[in-house]
Amino acid sequence: MSQQLPDSVPPDLFAARADAIASAARELALAGWTPATSSNFSMRIDDGHAAITISGRDKGRLTRDDIMLVDMQGRAVGTDARPSAETALHTQVYRHWPEAQAVLHTHSRTQSVASRLYANAGVVHLQGWELQKAITGHTTHESVLEIPVFPNIQHMPELVARVDAWLSAGKPLAAYLIDGHGIYTWGRDMAEARRHLEALEFLLGCELDLRRLNA
Numbered sequence: 001m002s003q004q005l006p007d008s009v010p011p012d013l014f015a016a017r018a019d020a021i022a023s024a025a026r027e028l029a030l031a032g033w034t035p036a037t038s039s040n041f042s043m044r045i046d047d048g049h050a051a052i053t054i055s056g057r058d059k060g061r062l063t064r065d066d067i068m069l070v071d072m073q074g075r076a077v078g079t080d081a082r083p084s085a086e087t088a089l090h091t092q093v094y095r096h097w098p099e100a101q102a103v104l105h106t107h108s109r110t111q112s113v114a115s116r117l118y119a120n121a122g123v124v125h126l127q128g129w130e131l132q133k134a135i136t137g138h139t140t141h142e143s144v145l146e147i148p149v150f151p152n153i154q155h156m157p158e159l160v161a162r163v164d165a166w167l168s169a170g171k172p173l174a175a176y177l178i179d180g181h182g183i184y185t186w187g188r189d190m191a192e193a194r195r196h197l198e199a200l201e202f203l204l205g206c207e208l209d210l211r212r213l214n215a
């Protein structure tokens with residue numbers, strides 16, 4: 001590995017996180033949610049660092065060597081590799097939620113279509129679905145789960161500011177869509193982040209089916 005680790009980062013910890021990211025990425029790629037090298041995945045290492053996928057790699061073939069270290073401003077640490085262009089959205093989650101340990105971003109067909117369909121409304125309201133309970137903090141299907149849809153702004157600081165504005169308004173946030181692009185969600189460990197991602201993929205798919213049926 002060309003990744004040099006700072007003294008404060010135990011090599012075993014980085015390797016374990018890198019393996020967990022690579023294995024999750026391969027599985028999500030198999031589901032068809034990461035077309036054409038898109039999508040990116042990360043895990044927290046400590047308060048100052050995260051491990052994240054290197055830009056442009058085929059997510060179906062990821063190994064430990066495709067994962068790099070960044071600081072919480074999204075800058076590469078101990079490597080010449082280039083982190084994903086969207087690294088700032090990952091580090092924003094780690095800065096905002098100290099308990100967040102994993103961030104997943106995918107580009108499935110369902111997520112992409114839903115993001116276009118709800119872009120004008122700026123939000124998807126999910127209500128009445130049993131699987132809403134898969135999202136931590138949602139204990140009943142009767143509550144409303146709001147998934148905002150942000151514009152696909154290529155200038156990352158502006159997109160980060162949009163997410164911050166939602167949070168500053170005091171609204172809960174478990175995930176968000178980006179118009180014509182994909183979804184971001186996270187969790188207190190990789191398993192929780194995976195559960196959130198799978199639940200949201202399912203729920204968005206159900207909403208699209210209802211629209212197709214004009215229900």
Ligand SMILES: [Zn+2]
Binds near residue numbers: 040086105107182
């Ligand atoms: Zn993306």
